[in-house]
Structures are given as structure tokens and as C-alpha cells.
Amino acid sequence: MQDKNSTVFDCNIIHLRRIHNRAGNITPVENNIHVPFDVKRVFYLYDIPGGESRAAHGHKELEQFIVAAGGSFDITIDDGINKKTVQLNRPYFGLHIKPAIWCNISNFSSGAICLVLASMLYDEDGYLRDYSEFKTFRGL
Secondary structure, three states: OOOOOOOHHHOEEEEOOOEEEOOEEEOOOOEOOOEOOOOOEEEEEOOOOOOOOEEEEEEOOOOEEEEEEEOOEEEEEEOOOOEEEEEEOOOOEEEEEOOOOEEEEEOOOOOOEEEEEEOOOOOHHHEEOOHHHHHHHOOO
16 A cells, blocks of 8 residues: 655654663663554664665554664655654654655754664565655655
8 A cells, every 4th residue: 555645744753751760761662562563674774874864665554663772863845845853862853754745854963863663564666765756755
């Protein structure tokens, strides 16, 4: 099922539960409870050189939940009409990105770790890697 009608306004920050004690913090993340989908794949980006950006693509069906597990970075989301930039800098906040949204991640701090939880397994055919292809997919 392809959802081509998502907008940047359908993507939102989710505040995750933070359990604190004197030994430190823990944040649980569970399928369909803390993340609004069933997680099928987890990956993380790290050791990103200063000034580099990542992503710059969209997904036809995949949803993502992105967390700054360490450090900070900016995520610019784009639905072909509207753009919004969100800074993630706390490990208990995550950005839920709906399908058919163009995403670019930039301004990585030193030591930043970008944790991504995805709703589907990797499938190259599910990617939109060219912006004009993305806009055509969305009917724009």
C-alpha cells in the first residue's frame, strides 16, 4: 500500500519515556507502543565527517523513526510543497517520518549517532533517490 499523500505535517516528534535513577537513564522503545509501527529493521549512522549530509531520498512505503542516540543533527523533511527542519539532540525524542517524504540529514555534531527504526526490510526498489522522481511519484 503506497501512501503518496503524507505531508510534513503528518510527521511528528514523539517524546519517549525516560526512566531515571542514580545509575543513569533508560528509554524503552517497543513496537506499536512507543513507535507507531512494527519495526522490521534497525540501523544507525555514525562517524559522519563534519559538513557531510546523509539520506537525501524518500521512500515509497517505508516509515522511519529517527533518534539522536548521541550528539545532534538536523533533519529536513519535504513533501514536495512544504519543507520543515527539525533538530534532534536528545535520545528520548524521535521523529516519525511517514512514507513519500523526502528526507535529508545534516549538521551532525562530533560523535553524533543517528538511530533509525524502519517499518520494512531493506528494498532498493522502495527508494526514491532522485528529487524529480520523488515529485513525479507524489503527482506534483
